[in-house]
Amino acid sequence: MPSTRLSRVFTAGRISGLPRSFWVVFAGQLINRVGSMAVPFLVLFLRDQGMTAQQSGAVLGAVGVGGLVSQPLGGLLTDRWGPRRALVTGLCSGSVMIALLGLVRGLPLILCAACLLGVVADVYRPAAAAVVSAVVPAKDRPRAFSLVYWAVNLGVALGGLVSGILAGHGYWTLFIAQAVTMAAFAAVAASLLPRDRPPAGAVRPGAPRGSSGVLRDRLLLALTGLNLLNGLVSAQITVGLPLAISDDGLGTSLYGAVFLASGVLIGLTQPPLSARLERYDRVLVLSVSWLVFALGIAATGLADTAPVYLATVCVWTAGEIGAASFVGSLVADLAPPHAQGRYQATFGWSYGAAQFVGPPLGAWLYATAGPNALWVSCAALGVAGLAGGLALIRPVRHRLTPLPSSPVVLQKAL
Numbered sequence: 116m117p118s119t120r121l122s123r124v125f126t127a128g129r130i131s132g133l134p135r136s137f138w139v140v141f142a143g144q145l146i147n148r149v150g151s152m153a154v155p156f157l158v159l160f161l162r163d164q165g166m167t168a169q170q171s172g173a174v175l176g177a178v179g180v181g182g183l184v185s186q187p188l189g190g191l192l193t194d195r196w197g198p199r200r201a202l203v204t205g206l207c208s209g210s211v212m213i214a215l216l217g218l219v220r221g222l223p224l225i226l227c228a229a230c231l232l233g234v235v236a237d238v239y240r241p242a243a244a245a246v247v248s249a250v251v252p253a254k255d256r257p258r259a260f261s262l263v264y265w266a267v268n269l270g271v272a273l274g275g276l277v278s279g280i281l282a283g284h285g286y287w288t289l290f291i292a293q294a295v296t297m298a299a300f301a302a303v304a305a306s307l308l309p310r311d312r313p314p315a316g317a318v319r320p321g322a323p324r325g326s327s328g329v330l331r332d333r334l335l336l337a338l339t340g341l342n343l344l345n346g347l348v349s350a351q352i353t354v355g356l357p358l359a360i361s362d363d364g365l366g367t368s369l370y371g372a373v374f375l376a377s378g379v380l381i382g383l384t385q386p387p388l389s390a391r392l393e394r395y396d397r398v399l400v401l402s403v404s405w406l407v408f409a410l411g412i413a414a415t416g417l418a419d420t421a422p423v424y425l426a427t428v429c430v431w432t433a434g435e436i437g438a439a440s441f442v443g444s445l446v447a448d449l450a451p452p453h454a455q456g457r458y459q460a461t462f463g464w465s466y467g468a469a470q471f472v473g474p475p476l477g478a479w480l481y482a483t484a485g486p487n488a489l490w491v492s493c494a495a496l497g498v499a500g501l502a503g504g505l506a507l508i509r510p511v512r513h514r515l516t517p518l519p520s521s522p523v524v525l526q527k528a529l
Contacts, residue, residue: 181233409497
């Protein structure tokens with residue numbers, strides 16, 4: 116892509132103008148994602164410890180079970196303690212647990228450590244989103260959350276390169292690296308983020324009140340359910356896609372190229388693409404993106420050569436960018452000031468649930484009903500996401516009527 120297009124995105128206020136606290140979260144997310152190396156290599160690490168494939172699967176399942184409560188716990192702590200304290204606590208706990216997982220031996224202890232890691236691993240996510248929501252004005256939130264998404268993906272790409280080097284010196288180095296980067300993010304947040312303050316401000320029409328109101332917000336639950344459908348499709352990147360590539364006899368190198376291509380596309384195209392999409396209704400963008408993503412994954416069923424597989428990557432990556440760039444800001448705008456953490460956590464729970472349910476469901480469908488049934492199901496989920504999202508445009512617009520500005524949860528940074 117021409118450098119002039121990138122320069123237009125990263126100048127003229129596209130990156131400048133956001134508060135310092137936002138950049139603390141941006142940099143912390145980048146650092147943390149670069150260091151998130153241990154879990155992707157967990158199966159190989161366990162194999163070196165002499166565990167069978169079934170035992171390794173049980174350990175990954177334990178991480179997934181713990182993950183089902185991680186974001187809800189993070190949301191609750193965020194709203195009760197404040198986002199800064201919850202962010203630091205979650206990161207410190209995650210750092211300790213990832214180190215513990217790398218140290219313990221024996222299946223029972225490893226299963227316990229894996230489950231505890233799952234419980235604390237994503238506690239920081241709702242807190243980080245709540246910080247961004249608190250310090251960034253509503254008009255700038257789409258850009259801010261889009262930049263965080265870009266930082267996360269850049270960190271994943273860089274982490275993939277670094278992890279391959281470190282793994283050559285022993286898988287234990289990956290656990291150390293992840294523990295250190297989480298602790299570093301915690302230290303930066305504790306040092307540079309302003310102190311928490313009690314939330315204040317007006318509640319939007321239709322927004323729930325009270326501590327249990329989050330689960331009574333039909334708009335939030337509808338968005339969460341639709342995102343769960345999209346997550347089930349996304350899970351097939353780790354199940355259906357490698358099975359299809361293997362069945363076509365194309366080898367594991369192509370599967371690695373798929374992730375590389377997706378990462379490069381996100382790194383190069385996400386900033387300018389999200390800048391263009393900002394002018395449209397966010398729910399409309401989200402709905403169409405869910406469809407594009409699902410159709411791109413479903414097109415895997417038509418692929419039989421490396422170029423065609425890579426072409427499908429371009430389609431579903433475009434959908435992923437559109438779906439992920441603005442959803443955080445949408446949830447932040449729907450949430451009342453006192454429930455930012457729980458709103459982000461409720462929506463974020465859909466990702467963990469999809470990754471817990473989607474892989475075994477996709478593998479079962481692929482093996483019993485055949486590959487075509489899996490790909491048709493993905494397309495159908497995309498159509499359902501489009502229809503459901505379009506139905507929410509008017510209710511969301513009604514909820515997001517302009518309100519007088521309200522104090523933020525955090526004190527302004529000096």
